[in-house]
Amino acid sequence: MTDVAGLADGPLFGLPLPELWFVLMFAILGTFLFLDGFDFGAGAIFAVLDDDHEREAVLSAIGPFWDGNEVWLVVFGGALFASFPAVYADLFSRHYLLMFAILGALIIRGLAPEMYEQRHDEQWHRWWGRSFVAGSVLAPFFLGAFTGNWLVGSERTVTLVAVVVGLTVVSLTVVSGSAFLGLKADAYLPDVLDQYGVRAVVGYLAGVVATLALLAVELPDGVDALLSVPVVALVVVSIGLAVAYGLAMRRGAYLGALAASGGLTYGLVAVVAIVMYPLVDPASGATVSETIVSTLPLNLMSIGAAILLPLVVTYFVVLYTAFRGPVEPEEAY
Amino acid sequence: MIDPVIASRLQFALTTIVHIIFPVMSMGLAPFLVYFTWKDIRSGDAIYEQLRRFWTKIFAISFVVGTVTGIVLEFEFGTNFAAFSTAAGELFGGPLAVEGMMAFMLEATFLGVFVFGRDRVGDKLYMISAVAVGLGTWLSAVWILIANSWMQTPRGYELVTEGGQTVVHLVDPIAAYANPRFAYMFVHMQNAAVESVALFMAGVAAYYVFRHHVWGYHIQNVSFWEATLKIALVALLITAPLQVLHGDMYGRHVAETQPQKFAAMEAVWDTESYVPEYIVAVPTSLEDVTDPRAKDLFGIGIPGGASWLASGGDPSAEIRGLNSFDTEAPPVAIVFWAFRAMVGLGFWFILLAFWGGYRWYTGELFEDGLLHKALMASTLGGILATELGWIVTEVGRQPWVIQGIMKTSDGVSPGLTGTEAAITLGGFALVYGTILVLYTYVVARIIRGGPPGSDDLRSTGEDVPETPDPGVAVDD
Numbered sequence: 127m128t129d130v131a132g133l134a135d136g137p138l139f140g141l142p143l144p145e146l147w148f149v150l151m152f153a154i155l156g157t158f159l160f161l162d163g164f165d166f167g168a169g170a171i172f173a174v175l176d177d178d179h180e181r182e183a184v185l186s187a188i189g190p191f192w193d194g195n196e197v198w199l200v201v202f203g204g205a206l207f208a209s210f211p212a213v214y215a216d217l218f219s220r221h222y223l224l225m226f227a228i229l230g231a232l233i234i235r236g237l238a239p240e241m242y243e244q245r246h247d248e249q250w251h252r253w254w255g256r257s258f259v260a261g262s263v264l265a266p267f268f269l270g271a272f273t274g275n276w277l278v279g280s281e282r283t284v285t286l287v288a289v290v291v292g293l294t295v296v297s298l299t300v301v302s303g304s305a306f307l308g309l310k311a312d313a314y315l316p317d318v319l320d321q322y323g324v325r326a327v328v329g330y331l332a333g334v335v336a337t338l339a340l341l342a343v344e345l346p347d348g349v350d351a352l353l354s355v356p357v358v359a360l361v362v363v364s365i366g367l368a369v370a371y372g373l374a375m376r377r378g379a380y381l382g383a384l385a386a387s388g389g390l391t392y393g394l395v396a397v398v399a400i401v402m403y404p405l406v407d408p409a410s411g412a413t414v415s416e417t418i419v420s421t422l423p424l425n426l427m428s429i430g431a432a433i434l435l436p437l438v439v440t441y442f443v444v445l446y447t448a449f450r451g452p453v454e455p456e457e458a459y
Numbered sequence: 460m461i462d463p464v465i466a467s468r469l470q471f472a473l474t475t476i477v478h479i480i481f482p483v484m485s486m487g488l489a490p491f492l493v494y495f496t497w498k499d500i501r502s503g504d505a506i507y508e509q510l511r512r513f514w515t516k517i518f519a520i521s522f523v524v525g526t527v528t529g530i531v532l533e534f535e536f537g538t539n540f541a542a543f544s545t546a547a548g549e550l551f552g553g554p555l556a557v558e559g560m561m562a563f564m565l566e567a568t569f570l571g572v573f574v575f576g577r578d579r580v581g582d583k584l585y586m587i588s589a590v591a592v593g594l595g596t597w598l599s600a601v602w603i604l605i606a607n608s609w610m611q612t613p614r615g616y617e618l619v620t621e622g623g624q625t626v627v628h629l630v631d632p633i634a635a636y637a638n639p640r641f642a643y644m645f646v647h648m649q650n651a652a653v654e655s656v657a658l659f660m661a662g663v664a665a666y667y668v669f670r671h672h673v674w675g676y677h678i679q680n681v682s683f684w685e686a687t688l689k690i691a692l693v694a695l696l697i698t699a700p701l702q703v704l705h706g707d708m709y710g711r712h713v714a715e716t717q718p719q720k721f722a723a724m725e726a727v728w729d730t731e732s733y734v735p736e737y738i739v740a741v742p743t744s745l746e747d748v749t750d751p752r753a754k755d756l757f758g759i760g761i762p763g764g765a766s767w768l769a770s771g772g773d774p775s776a777e778i779r780g781l782n783s784f785d786t787e788a789p790p791v792a793i794v795f796w797a798f799r800a801m802v803g804l805g806f807w808f809i810l811l812a813f814w815g816g817y818r819w820y821t822g823e824l825f826e827d828g829l830l831h832k833a834l835m836a837s838t839l840g841g842i843l844a845t846e847l848g849w850i851v852t853e854v855g856r857q858p859w860v861i862q863g864i865m866k867t868s869d870g871v872s873p874g875l876t877g878t879e880a881a882i883t884l885g886g887f888a889l890v891y892g893t894i895l896v897l898y899t900y901v902v903a904r905i906i907r908g909g910p911p912g913s914d915d916l917r918s919t920g921e922d923v924p925e926t927p928d929p930g931v932a933v934d935d
Contacts, residue, residue: 134630190571193526197559197567203533204556211548218537219872225538226883229531233890236527237897240520244901423549423629427556434560441568441591448572448580 134422143428144418147209148406149399150431154205156395158198159269159295160302160388165192167303169235169262170296171322172255175315181255183314185239186453187307192239194445196232201438208427210417213407220409221272224283228268235261263296270295274337277398278344279408287340294333298394300326301371302387308380310453320375323383327368330390334364341401351401360400364393464871466880467539470887474531475853476846477891481525481898483845485566486600486649487656488518489593491690492573496589500582508917509683509910510690514660516905519574524898526567528891533559539880543860543870547627550616550635551606558602566595577917600648608640610861611852612716618864627864640716643709644852650705651848654698654808655841660691661815662838663906669831683910685825688834692815692824699808706805707768713855714769714778717862720855722781723794725765726753729780736764740799751795786866789857793850801847804840811837 137143165188172184207214218225238258242251274291275283304323307315338361342349351357367389374383404413418424495511498504533555536544544551569591572580576588615635616627629635667684670676678684714721727734740758742748747756753765761767763774770776781788811833818824860867 190575193523194564194568194571196526196530197563200530200533200563201556201559203530203537204552204559207533207537207544207548207552208556209552211552212545214537214548214552215541215544215872218534219539219541219874222538222872222875222879223882225534226886229534230886230890232530233527233894236523237894240523241897241901244904419549419552420628422632423553426632427553430553430557431560434557434564438560438564438568441564444584445568445571448576448584 133425136421138425138428141428143424144414146428147205147418147424148403148414151202151205151209152395152399153392154198154202155273156392158195158202159266159298159395160391161195161198162192163266163295163299163391164188164302164306164384164387165195166235166262166266166296167299167301167326168307169258169303170300171303171307171319172262173259174318174322178251180315181251183311183453184307185242185258187310189239190445190449192236194442196236199232205431209419209424210406210414211419212417213412216407216410216412217276220281221275221283224268224272224275224288228265228272231261231265231268233261234258235265262299266295266299267292273398277402277408278341279405279410281409287337287344290333290336290340294330294337294394297326297329297333298387298391301330301390302384305371305375305380305383305387308375308378309384312378312380313452320378323375324372327371327390331365331368334361334394345401354400356400357397360393360397364390367393461877461881461884463875463877463880464868466877466884467871467875468867470539470880470884471535472853473884473887473891474528474535475849477895478525478528478532479846479849480842480895481521481528482596482599483652483655483842484521484659485518485525486596487652487654487659488514488521489596490653491656491660491694492518493589493593496586500586505913505916506683506686509680510686513683513905513910515574517902519570520898520901520905522566522570524894528894531887539872539875540860540870541872541874543865546625546865546870547610547861550609550613550627550629554602554606554609554636558599558606562595562598562602564595565598566592569595597649600652601645604644604648605636605638605641608638608644609635611644611856612638612640613861613864614638627861640712643705643712646705647702647709647848648845650698650702651841651845653694654702655845657691657694657698658808658811658834658837658841659839660687661695661811661834662836664688664691665831665834668825669828669835672825673828673831680910680912688824689819692812692819695808695812696816699805699812703802703805703809706802710768711771717856718779719781719784719786720789720794720851721769722779722784723789723791723855724798724851725778726751726756726791726795727765727778727780728752728754728782730777730783731780732766732775732777733763734765734769734778735760735762736768737799738764740795748796749792751792786858789855794855797847797850797854801844801851804844804847808837808840808844 168184168188172181175181175184203214206217234257238254238261242254242258244250270292271283271288273295274280274287274289275285277291278285278287280287301323304319304326308319308323312319338352342352345351367386371383371386371390374380374386402408404415406412406414406417419427492511492514495507495514499507499511536551536555569588572584572588573592577585580588613627613635615629615631615633617630619626619628664684664687667678667681668688671678671681671684710721710724713724722728725734725736734753737753737756737758737760740751740756742751743757766776766778767774769778781791811830814830815824815834818827818830824830856862858866858868860870
């Protein structure tokens with residue numbers, strides 16, 4: 127048997143599958159950045175809280191969610207591996223230390239909430255609190271740095287673009303984290319979330335401007351790429367969303383603010399994807415059509431994703447519905 | 460500076476050896492938790508609520524630690540084995556992606572409901588979440604083992620040269636993914652996980668039962684530990700004999716499909732017939748340990764035993780020796796001794812199961828102190844045997860990363876420097892070592908804390924006999 131129902135002959139239903147997988151890959155990355163982003167942001171805000179009850183409230187808020195949110199990164203890795211195997215290999219080995227920095231940060235972030243609750247002495251809480259904050263801030267920073275290097279095709283690890291995009295992503299996580307904590311734990315936290323959120327969103331916009339300026343210089347046809355209609359439109363929409371976010375936070379409309387921060391996150395990832403396309407690995411000059419996996423596995427993966435991703439969305443709906451509304455006082459981690 | 464190839468191999472070995480402990484715990488606990496949850500909901504009996512809540516705590520920490528140590532593995536193929544990933548990604552990436560979407564997502568989302576949601580959701584959704592978490596952990600194993608079995612016995616592919624690189628192309632997905640090896644691995648691995656957890660539960664429970672019944676100390680919630688011991692013993696009676704039975708079938712399959720690995724497992728260098736199986740092999744010199752050769756070993760052998768195992772009943776069957784292969788042999792000493800230790804442990808667990816079952820039958824399960832000690836000593840034995848089995852599987856297939864197609868040394872990332880590899884290897888040794896210590900500490904603490912006391916239970920059950928006793932409280 128060399129063929130299963132003609133799946134090796136051509137793309138399923140004649141769809142532009144390479145482009146769809148390119149979009150899907152960034153959509154998955156964006157989903158990770160939004161969902162685990164508010165966990166990271168909550169971790170950053172954890173740093174400024176002194177009171178143990180406030181800190182416990184933050185941990186309770188993210189408790190049921192963060193593990194599922196983090197799996198989007200696993201799915202991103204898997205999707206990249208399956209759809210663009212050579213890019214997965216080149217990109218991850220090129221940014222070797224950065225990849226392990228991301229993983230290391232995720233380890234200390236992931237262990238912290240589980241460990242924090244195991245003992246109730248001050249020393250233990252202080253150290254695991256630090257671990258939680260460090261992991262929550264460093265993971266998005268390194269992830270942003272990785273994305274920046276990926277986009278400009280840098281062979282080096284420490285670059286100006288990496289640092290700027292890293293900081294931009296960190297501020298974005300504080301934007302969504304403030305909204306998320308407002309939604310889940312407003313009653314237990316000091317009345318500062320809207321301040322943090324608004325400052326973070328201003329910082330985020332500044333980061334975006336700095337990133338765009340750097341890209342205009344670094345990318346070969348930078349100015350043209352950035353002045354394309356979709357990029358300009360996304361930047362305008364992002365400014366609108368940032369304003370809407372600030373207003374919603376001031377009014378305590380946290381769900382709206384969270385939605386706006388989601389829009390900002392997907393908008394940022396969309397800009398990266400648009401600027402990168404048709405390349406998928408700018409450092410090697412590899413394009414989407416050159417590096418896409420061959421037709422048979424591509425079709426199989428597409429069928430798999432078409433069945434499984436709606437199911438995954440259902441799981442998240444069940445999870446977020448079960449834990450809708452603020453954390454309840456007795457819901458210790 | 461250290462060779463990046465050696466460092467990458469060591470790092471992958473280290474990260475997988477540590478990681479596998481946590482999936483073994485979560486996959487092994489999953490069927491128990493589904494059972495406890497069902498009984499808790501259906502009977503409302505307090506003991507099942509205690510069982511569910513106590514073992515869920517251990518499940519949750521295992522799952523979290525398994526997540527953070529496991530994400531690393533998915534990225535390591537790209538970071539350290541880029542040449543392998545480029546060459547085999549077409550076949551290998553798909554199962555990993557599907558594992559993430561189909562299995563990991565299922566467990567990670569419903570884990571939130573299962574661990575935190577008892578008071579938030581109804582019985583039905585709670586039961587569904589228990590099943591979903593359990594199913595997710597097992598589906599994870601399905602896809603990981605589909606990927607792994609393809610590396611052991613690759614099928615359904617063709618080799619194509621693209622831009623000067625040899626790349627694996629998928630031509631027959633059914634041959635590639637419905638690999639006969641998968642069935643052997645999956646049954647052996649899942650049974651191993653349940654057996655390992657049964658031994659773990661039995662060992663921990665035996666400690667409290669021993670202190671209470673043999674030494675006469677007052678133990679809080681002793682009925683909880685008695686129930687745990689009995690349930691674990693039932694699971695052990697089922698899994699321990701099965702593990703050896705299908706292990707034997709798996710071994711025969713290896714002899715047919717990976718003769719070089721089988722020769723290493725038996726330390727057979729020259730092709731021979733009537734090869735004995737050394738049940739007990741005693742090294743008489745240091746060289747016997749580091750370089751075992753079946754012919755020179757002092758041991759108790761069943762004449763024709765290895766031939767019999769390899770062929771499925773023919774003591775005269777020929778076993779191909781390691782010298783007859785073109786490629787270098789795998790590290791024979793590691794494979795040979797790991798295999799023997801695993802098999803020895805497997806038989807020991809059967810003995811334990813029957814011993815315990817017999818004592819239960821005679822009504823002396825809680826009085827036989829020697830049995831309790833044997834169970835306590837075997838608490839981590841199942842996990843150890845699982846590790847040894849994976850060492851046989853993965854070291855035994857060297858030098859191949861994909862059997863017969865690509866050598867492990869050719870799979871390493873070409874641009875990786877010794878410095879980079881050394882930094883991460885050192886980092887992982889430190890971080891994973893720390894994680895192991897922390898995990899052990901937390902699990903020990905949960906065990907010492909014991910199950911939730913009767914005043915803390917949802918169930919109105921009458922059959923929690925003991926009153927809370929501060930004497931065995933956790934030392935905060």
